Amino acid sequence: MVNLVVLSSQTHRNVRVATARSSGDYAAVNAVGVIPREFQRLLAHYPIFFTKSTDTGRFEPAALLGFERHENLFLVNDRWDAVYVPLQIQRQPFSLIPRRSDGAPANPDGLDVAFDLDSPHIQTQEGERLFLDDGQPSKLLQSITSMLATLVSGSTEAYAFTGRLAELDLIEPVRIDIEFVDGSETKMQGLYWIAAAALKALPAAQLADLRDREFLEWMYFQMASLAHMPALVARKNRLLTGAAAAPFP
């Protein structure tokens, strides 16, 4: 269970965050929500699809990490096996929650920084401090706060992006059937991608609008990212054949 508390410079003056952070429980997922601003960096490692939010039904961009529930093939020996880690993972165990009280280091959007008090990353002896002796936020906390702010604005951008794409019928469902090296099969459902044929047929004015809003660029990043699917399958195959310990080249 997550024990979420609002971060306070008074109460949590001596809290430290483990430096050599394992990805832990947060990473036991087969897909993670991402924002368009990180597409360019995600493009180096992950296939980026769309999934539907179970809460709102809206499309959200997500990086695919594995094929089964809780299967993260980028987690090798509890270490993230890729140069770039999605912001949603990096930010853990911190998050922003709607402000309820004052006196906490909050960003200007009326949100408070909160964290999971029970997270193994939160310590008092070792690791990096969140606050300096005078109660000012440390470099680490500053970077966490800015990361969280990026995610909030990025999520607004993501919904504007997917909302427009859905309106233009530029998102289509995709069914992925994969047979792994051991003969086992998986059928992935609930994944969507860019409807490339519809994009090609899009009238010039709508295309220009997508370009002007940077959406077109993001769409191409996403389409290009699908080239990582064979690599993801290869990760799984290595796991199945017992070669999992070898880090991905």
Added chain:
Amino acid sequence: MKSDAALPADPQPIRRILVVGGGTAGWITAGVLASRYPQRGEDGISVTLIESRQQPPIGVGEGTWPTIRATLKQIGVTETDFLRECDASFKQGSHFVRWVDGSDVDAYYHPFTLPVGYEERNLAPYWLEDPRGQSFAESMCFQSAICSRALAPKQITTPEFTGLANYAYHLDAGKFGPFLQRHCVDKLGVRHMVDEIVRVESKDTGDISHLVTKSGEALAADLFIDCSGFSSLLIGRHFGVPFRSQKDVLFIDKAWAVQIPYPADDTPITSVTVATAQSSGWVWDIGLTTRRGVGYVFSSRYLSDEGALEELKNYLGARGDLSPDLSYRKIDINSGYRQEFWTRNCVAVGLSAGFLEPLEASAIVMIELSAKSIANLLPSCGGGMRQAARLFNDTFRYRWERIVDFLKLHYVLSRRTDSRFWGDNRARESIPDSLREGLEYWRNHCPWHEDFSHREEVFSAASYQYILYGMGFRTYPAPWLLNDRDRNLAREKMNETAQYARALTASLSGNRDLLSKVRRYGLQKI
């Protein structure tokens, strides 16, 4: 030289369609025709709808049948817009309360999802053999569990017009017409006129040549569609096609209707039409997103207007819904339908064609079926009109007869004895022969596909199974027609149904919750 066979009797092309009346019937028909034949102008057809705006819509046709989803999709509206703009909610069937013996535990469901295994095998005999303490609808259909908990038939992630359980809608008829109108006019190129028709002009052949309006315009057309409601302007007043009253079979002839506000913004919305039997009819109770629509349809032969109002108030009072602010509206119901619906170059759709009590929400589905049939049968030229009319009339006479049978079934199976209304409903002379013969047959044979002769039945064998076995009718199939293979299959399917019901009730959100989410986020097309 061309052979005679290639020369049509009347080469006049059928390209100008005029719909008379702008209620639910008018706009559905215009929408279906205009979306099916999207070309306008030189290369296509014209669809014009004229309405007088003299009469307010009857506005009690708030229940639909699952066909409405395909119809809306065909017309080209989105489910999100429809749900939002018509205050619509999800309807998953009907709940019949106190119809069998009037006791406190007397209630059963008629869900929209087909009985389990229905596509492969008739498993009803095996439920009858061993119901395991469960009602037919519970044993054979997972949807009963969803309905009884007021859950939604889908999730926010489920695409538009698809469901995890079969569903239709409850809608605000006063908003549905204007909603379709906007789409038909803006997107489908339907021409809309507000004017009153004062005269009908005929050709020598007897066909209508044009309608003259109050403002002096002459509206010529090749096909006239009469959606003028109870006034039945063309089929009734002009052509004088006789009306076949069904009042000797279906005794309902009046209704009191009232709108009930929800006590709170988060009051659950029932996902079925609740039909509660009374002394001389029954009360409908329909939940929209903004209010409930409640009404008592009754027979004036057995109950006075005042008596009926009193019973309706008792119904409301028992639920804590009674308040002095409520305004009750009286509606006359003339059960029956025209002897024919398509005559010469005129076809009637909606109330002008006929009306029956709303017990199984047949009004809007008949409009949809009529519109679809007209679109399918639409002749290229006048010479084809007679055959199209004959086919249409045969099909729809059959459909009205079957609906009458099916509605009557609910009364015939009742064992209520609290008034003459119920007793007389079981009198042999009030039961159509076709229904009597059906009931005789079903004594030893569970209703099945071949019992009904048409490709598209309004009420299929599944509906008959739900009503018959929901109301405690017993079928005794011959033992030599039953076997262990099907018996085991039935057992298996019933177990699966129970499991599926458990899984869905754990994962589906409330009808109200989902509708609120749709209002906020919309549903995705895919």
